[in-house]
Amino acid sequence: MKGPGTAVRLSWMLFVCVASTAGAQTLPSEPISIAGGRVTVGGDVTGTWGPDDPGFFNDTDYGHSALRMLRIDVSAAVKMGPHFTFLGEVRSENTTVRPYALYLRIRPWTAREFDIQVGRVPPTFGAFARRTYASDNPLIGYPLGYQYMTTMRADALAQSVDELLQKRSQGWGFLYSVGNRAFLGGVALVSAFRWDTGVQVHGTAGMLSATAAVTAGTVSNPLFHDDNSGRQVAGRVELRPVAGLVAGTSLAWGPFLSGDAARAATVPLPARVAPGNLADGEEKAFTQTAWGADLEYSRDHYIIRFETIVSAWRLPAVRQPALPSSLDSLATYIEGRYKLRPRLYVAARVENLAFSDVTGTRTTLGWDAPVSRVEVGGGYSIQRNLLLKLAYQYNKRGAGKEIPEAHLPAVQLLFWF
């Protein structure tokens, strides 16, 4: 069973119903401001309902579908003078409540657009990861590169290409023979569901802004506590040459494989091709390197966004046929939104996720099954901060044991303040 128990669900249902009814006359229409504006609290409540997704196309980090979720975000900013702001966000997805963000923002010089952020900080990499809120996402689904669970894991790995190929399309949950033997899901190229922990600096000068961060995890596996004694370095440069046009490029590199998995993969055995016991810190060699480019243009009543992400993982070779020196993947999407009327917009996203070839004993194939998705939909503003979205997704997977395609309608109601 992937979701919470029935009793827990029903309790939550009762809680939400009671809380909503009780608060019917008092729900805020704007952020709550207290202490003379020094403390601001905002929130998003998003209910999404769709049919079963037997192909697991929309499963997320936390083992449930993005199309069947009640998500509640509460965020707060506490201003402590002109130089310091403390920011945090707590998020509940169905029943799980997690601290999503918690960091201190320092502005050393108030006249300069330069900030240092320390703690569980916003993603440096890419464009979508910072606008996963339903109010920023014109559709209901998430881009594949940020959501689709591949057969890559940080805590376990395939001992050979043959084992890797056996798991194609099963990223929602599977076992590998090396490392953690638990049945768990894989990672997306870039996680949209967790933030990393570390130090981030951001500055803007004219039309150019730049961000750099050193964090505990990697873009696909953000962490609170490091598990491999290596830090990720990430950077992003954004250019805004004219109003409405944003061009960005991002780069991230960091040790990906957990120390335990790396050690399990390199224990010397006669049949293994790995060099032997790991020296201290040698697990840092098993990395994820990601590069991304994104473009946004908006004008009048339309927005067009394009983003591409290339990710390369380096894993230890354990047995023959050995994993290649790099397992690559490429995710690309283009999306658009057009406002037809003040309350009504339409939107669409077309995307693809592909994987580099690996050669096993009998065949050469992409190391995971390629996936493509088309999502069309729209939104209707019942009021300014209450939005109803409808969407339809067509998902297609090029190979693997799971079902090859899925037609998925979904409805989402979003309230924010």
Added chain:
Amino acid sequence: MKDASTLFVLCSLATLAASAASSSVVPVPLVSSVARPAVSAGAQANGAIRGRVEIRRVVTPMERRPGVAELGTPPGRGVPDLRRSVVYLESAPRGAFEPSDAGRAVMDQRNETFVPHVLAITTGTIVDFPNSDKFYHNVFSLSKTKPFDLGRYATGNSRPVRFDRPGIVRVFCDIHSHMSAFILVFSHPFFALTDAEGRYSIDNVPPGTYGVVAWNEGTSSDPKTVTVPDRGLVELDFTLR
């Protein structure tokens, strides 16, 4: 299990919709377009209603959302002048609704603030919305009086909207959620915007008995009845709590 899950989400959606819809604080239109036949605006000389509106409640500007996902401190913004109130005749003399040359008004977008924060106009007025910031704004309103969406446009550009129906129009920016403003559209000319000290003057009011209302940030007073004598001046103060 599946049924419980479905019921859970559907129930949440339904209660969320009901709660949020009922929490709407968009004020009911305050402007009456129906004249009370109190007097005839004939040969008599007109008077005036003057006074002061005192705001005793705490009025704070709409705050920026916490912006946890932003990579740095957001740019500073202007502070809207929330002390400005509008005082208007709840009913107007006969002849007040005769067509007149409607003018133009301007609501600027400057430092992520609408300037002025409150605009009082007559029906038929065209309001220009220039963008004086270096980045996009997207002015829109979902009000029943005048729904519109001007889209995104850059600095130096302006787009007009003509307001043909009386009522209250709440204006927002689709990009900057903390930007908001009010446009009060009247079908008669008997209204006034208060100054920085809360003083107002409705001039050229035909003699007669009227209900007068003061409005500030979506809150309005109960109507106060006054009789404006021939060539007379009536003092009328309001307190909004």
